[in-house]
Amino acid sequence: MKESFINAKSSRPIHVLSHDGTALQADPAYSGSWAGDGFEREQRSSLRRVPGLSTELTDVTEVEYRQLRLERVVLVGVVTDGNMQAGEESLRELAALAHTAGSTVCDGVLQRRTYPDPATYLGSGKARELAQIVHAHSADTVIVDSELAPSQRRALEDVIDVKVIDRTALILDIFAQHARSREGKAQVELAQLEYLLPRLRGWGESMSRQAGGRVAGGAGIGSRGPGETKIELDRRRIRQRMAKLRREIAQMKNSRQTRRQGRQKNAVPSVVILGYTNAGKSSLMNVVTGAGVLVENALFATLDPTVRRAYTRSGREYTLTDTVGFVRNLPTQLIEAFRSTLEEAADADVLLHVVDAAHDDPLGQIDAVHHVLADIDGVHEISEIIALSKADIADPVNIALLRTRYPEAVVVSVADGRGIEELRDRIESLLPHPTISVDLLVPYDRGDLVHRLHEDAEILMQSYESGGTHMRARVTHELWGVLHQAGLVEAGRGYGEVSGE
Known part of the structure; x- marks a missing residue:
């Protein structure tokens, strides 16, 4: 329409x-x-x-x-x-x-x-x-x-x-309309109050709470002195509300860290989707994971980070996180308030940068995203995949120019499925790999360990012998500890040998 x-x-x-x-x-x-x-x-x-x-x-x-x-x-x-x-x-x-x-x-x-x-x-x-x-x-x-x-x-x-x-003020108003979660609403309110505090405006004597002379209600002598104007009262209440919101957001941050530490403990790799607002991030997430995330042709339709589970072709599990869209001149109040979204980016193993190839100025959008990310410590060390979305309606000349500037970019289209499998392969190639190699014989009565190896390890070889399941795999330190407790990977003893870091 x-x-x-x-x-x-x-x-x-x-x-x-x-x-x-x-x-x-x-x-x-x-x-x-x-x-x-x-x-x-x-x-x-x-x-x-x-x-x-x-x-x-x-x-x-x-x-x-x-x-x-x-x-x-x-x-x-x-x-x-x-x-x-x-x-x-x-x-x-x-x-x-x-x-x-x-x-x-x-x-x-x-x-x-x-x-x-x-x-x-x-x-x-x-x-x-x-x-x-x-x-x-x-x-x-x-x-x-x-x-x-x-x-x-x-x-x-x-x-x-x-x-x-x-x-x-306009961007803050849009965020206030779209915030849904308790944390998102608190972060938006904090950003709005930070913006409002230096912009309060008094409206005359009727707003005053200071005592005057004889004309001030006949108070006269003894009533003059330090008072508090209405605008000062408003500022004090705003500061009190901001302090309360910061405490609440700090408590919510602890729960986010607990969930994130749980994923890290289980060695689940993380891929974070970033990009300009309305670039097609949520649509791409739905195709890759089947998440059913809200998709709307509007700016900032997604505010709160959404985490969904995804799998590589080999069956390896990883998480895909949809984040808030970026925009030129993003208010500094929002950069600070929406630290939760940016924290997801800082802790990611791979950044999936979605670019609207059908837009008039895709290079400007890429620069705007990189400008915001430059303020986050450690993000420049994370592998980045640039996905040129909406290829079905984009000008082929513009796509060719973008590929010239970013030769490693993947051209994708959610509408016709173009490039989706190539994108999955690129994500799988950049996910971190376990560093410890093991060669072990798992008894048949320990099928739980075989299942765990298939979930969290890279299986290099598997065969069935009289004493159990013979497996060669690369595992994480955490999984190696589980195998060690089971007596399967003690070097030179038992069923297996271990090499690596």
């Missing part, structure tokens, strides 16, 4: 969000304000209208289906490096985020500046011009494609007279 809008300068409907492909991809066909004389007008104006951003509904049945009036927003961005194409792509991504949050994007503008204005972000003149655009669309909110300082937000609100939020 495609949604369209009527451009302010053209009556031609422009398709924006393609639900058949990716939620971030726009239809390149456009013949509106950038064609002919309109292009010259845009060149003369530093506040540039960006086509292909609106998500305003024109189908009455869709409006009735939603049964509510969606918040109308105008998007604003500032390009400081002169790369207008990258600025437009970032603004299109902001439009997809706003659509995911449940709003109607009416328009989007970009301004080229050396640096954002420290007062109003755009400058006073362009802020007034933005106010006219907001009034023309009867918009309720302006979303800025950057993180605003509290003073910038207040100054811009005073000029345009509608609510102003920034990219960070």
Whole structure:
């Protein structure tokens, strides 16, 4: 299903969000304000209208289906490096985020500046011009494609007279909508409070809790002195709530570590799926494991880490973990709050990096993921598999270019099954192998040990003899200890011999 809008300068409907492909991809066909004389007008104006951003509904049945009036927003961005194409792509991504949050994007503008204005972000003149655009669309909110300082937000609100939020607040709102688990909700609330604390705003004397002079209710002499304003009271309560949330998250962390240590004790290898939001991570996980994880064509549809069991062709068990999607300029509050997802990545044996090959800027998405991972200790030492997903709808030229940049990448498609078996083989080849070689004879009355060897070891040879099952295998240190207690692997004695580390 495609949604369209009527451009302010053209009556031609422009398709924006393609639900058949990716939620971030726009239809390149456009013949509106950038064609002919309109292009010259845009060149003369530093506040540039960006086509292909609106998500305003024109189908009455869709409006009735939603049964509510969606918040109308105008998007604003500032390009400081002169790369207008990258600025437009970032603004299109902001439009997809706003659509995911449940709003109607009416328009989007970009301004080229050396640096954002420290007062109003755009400058006073362009802020007034933005106010006219907001009034023309009867918009309720302006979303800025950057993180605003509290003073910038207040100054811009005073000029345009509608609510102003920034990219960070928008992403936090989406996370708050999608959080399901107790831990996820606590982490989102903590991130929101960290963002809100320096942005509290007082609203006049009615909010004050300080004692005054004679005019303050007749209190007079003896009532003056240190008091507490309403905003100070709010800040104190927010700090108390943040401290409580941190304690709760720390307690939840212990349970996560217990589960993770259980998997490590049993020597179960771990593969963690990473990638840009809406790149197809959950769909790929479902194909590999049959997990039945939620799959939705929306940003941040998956927030809480999901762990499922999978098996290699040889029958070896490993875990596959689906994680939250990444995005450009991920708020630092979320990087800290969602440490649980990043901890899974740090403890992984293999990283499966899923890339949307059908997106307009897959290289930018890869760089955004690597930028976030660079802040996690030890991740650069973990083997990485790049899987180019959605190959069935991607341009073959773009896939060829990506393969040139990343020759080891695996091209996959969940829709037609392309490359899935190759991906399984690549995962199996990179999983850590047991380091201890054993040659042992397992008595027939110890079938439990034979089963354990098949579950947790690499079987090199197996034959049946009169005294039991003769096996050669590579085992972990933990499994070697079990065999040692059974008296099967004492070097030079009993049934087996051991070599290795």
